[in-house]
Amino acid sequence: MDFETLALTRQSDRAYDRTRPVEPEKLDKILRIALTAPSACNAQPYKIIVVQDEKLINEVADCTSAKALGMNHFTKQAPVHLVIVEEPGNLTSSIGSVIKDKHFPWIDIGIVASYICLAAREEGLGTCILGWFQEERLKKALGVPKNRRILLDITLGYSTQPLREKKRKPFEKVVTTNKY
Ligand SMILES: Cc1cc2nc3c(=O)[nH]c(=O)nc-3n(C[C@H](O)[C@H](O)[C@H](O)COP(=O)(O)O)c2cc1C
Numbered sequence: 001m002d003f004e005t006l007a008l009t010r011q012s013d014r015a016y017d018r019t020r021p022v023e024p025e026k027l028d029k030i031l032r033i034a035l036t037a038p039s040a041c042n043a044q045p046y047k048i049i050v051v052q053d054e055k056l057i058n059e060v061a062d063c064t065s066a067k068a069l070g071m072n073h074f075t076k077q078a079p080v081h082l083v084i085v086e087e088p089g090n091l092t093s094s095i096g097s098v099i100k101d102k103h104f105p106w107i108d109i110g111i112v113a114s115y116i117c118l119a120a121r122e123e124g125l126g127t128c129i130l131g132w133f134q135e136e137r138l139k140k141a142l143g144v145p146k147n148r149r150i151l152l153d154i155t156l157g158y159s160t161q162p163l164r165e166k167k168r169k170p171f172e173k174v175v176t177t178n179k180y
Contacts, residue, residue: 001122010117011164013126016077016157026123027080027156033119037112040104041093046112046151049142051081056141063138064130064153071132078128078155082116083142084109086149109151116154126159 001009031048039045051060060083061075075081086105089097097104117127130153138150168174 006118006121008166009163010121011126011161011166012128013155013157013159013161014074014128015160016074016079016126016155017160018077018079018157020079020158022080022125022156022158026125030116030119030123030125030156031082034112034115037108037115039093039108039111040096041090043089043093043104043108044112045087045089045093045105046109047085047087048112048116049083049085049144051083051142052079057081059141060138060153063141064133066132072130074128075130075153075155078157080156082154082156083138083150084113084152084154085144086151106151113152113154116156120156124158125156126161128155129153130155 027050031050034048035044051057057078057080058076060081061072061078064072064075066072086109088094089105089108093104096102113129117129120127131151133150133153135150138144138153139146139148142150144150
């Protein structure tokens with residue numbers, strides 16, 4: 001798939017075929033490609049927890065859904081959850097974050113998440129990045145230390161959703177020439 005097609009056909013998939021597992025070699029390939037993502041000072045400040053255990057998936061999914069708000073009710077359908085934990089950066093990226101007042105690990109995690117989604121799309125798999133979940137409960141379920149943060153969960157599986165047209169802000173509202 002060329003990059004344009006990849007970008008245009010990647011979407012947040014919110015329905016999956018739970019009976020169709022993700023092939024281990026595809027999962028491995030997606031993760032290996034994702035780990036080539038750039039990061040500030042090459043710190044790679046993350047761990048990715050691959051959740052495939054049936055019972056744990058249900059627990060993770062419960063942490064992500066909010067019934068009252070109708071949020072993330074689809075997450076039990078995904079046969080894989082990739083939970084991204086923020087790890088300490090290296091010395092230079094940590095100093096850089098303070099001096100420049102920019103929390104580089106969060107930027108890095110956003111980039112690795114997008115690599116995961118695009119690599120998955122290339123393999124014919126669907127994803128949805130989730131930022132909405134009960135973090136403390138999820139940490140407990142996955143044995144994540146108290147001093148760590150879980151920033152994202154990405155659902156992964158064979159999507160049963162048709163391709164949607166992209167809704168985006170008008171180009172001129174986002175891109176300007178020479179000045180703000
Ligand atoms: C940081 C982040 C957090 C997100 N959290 C959620 C979420 O909790 N639930 C959800 O259904 N979608 C979530 N999304 C997906 C966005 O809603 C989606 O990317 C956006 O609406 C654009 O649609 P598209 O991905 O289909 O192009 C999140 C996306 C990002 C980047």
